[in-house]
């Protein structure tokens with residue numbers, strides 16, 4: 001998983017050339033200079049087009065190397081280690097800016113998923129519906145873990161899973177179908193049914209829905 005250590009996402013780096021806040025960017029996979037990785041998934045780069053380093057860089061590089069390029073100032077997270085990144089246009093790296101808040105959320109979701117997968121192994125003995133429901137309803141979670149979670153629904157025999165599942169929009173029809181197969185079994189095991197008119201869960205033998213008062217066909 002990318003961004004495994006989000007602690008640096010709270011870091012604020014300020015460019016010593018322009019005093020502007022530096023952008024948090026996804027590191028390019030290869031360090032062009034020596035063929036090694038940066039050792040970090042994130043780099044802080046000053047993308048200020050008015051930064052003196054960047055403005056003067058064009059002239060300096062042109063004079064020194066007869067090459068149309070400039071520099072951007074870069075710092076590695078968790079350190080004051082800095083580098084000058086050669087760029088051929090002002091747009092370089094602007095496409096790899098990441099939003100630290102979004103990354104943190106993504107990380108948190110991933111950690112919760114990992115925890116739910118772990119808790120799945122003991123969910124039946126602990127009668128814990130939470131990890132099962134979390135995985136079933138998390139569209140970003142691993143599909144085979146979600147399928148596994150569905151397979152525990154019957155054993156857990158907890159009717160409170162029905163409403164959240166019914167109200168969820170599944171992207172995988174396969175998963176939705178698996179849930180739709182289990183819910184009637186779960187209801188039946190508890191002598192319940194869903195009212196076909198208002199979808200409230202009611203007694204299996206009810207002839208009239210106590211919620212919407214509709215008369216029900218007995219099966």
Ligand SMILES: [Zn+2]
Pocket residue numbers: 015016017018019020046047048051052053073
């Ligand atoms: Zn700067």
Ligand SMILES: [Zn+2]
Pocket residue numbers: 195196197198199200209210211212213214
């Ligand atoms: Zn009803």
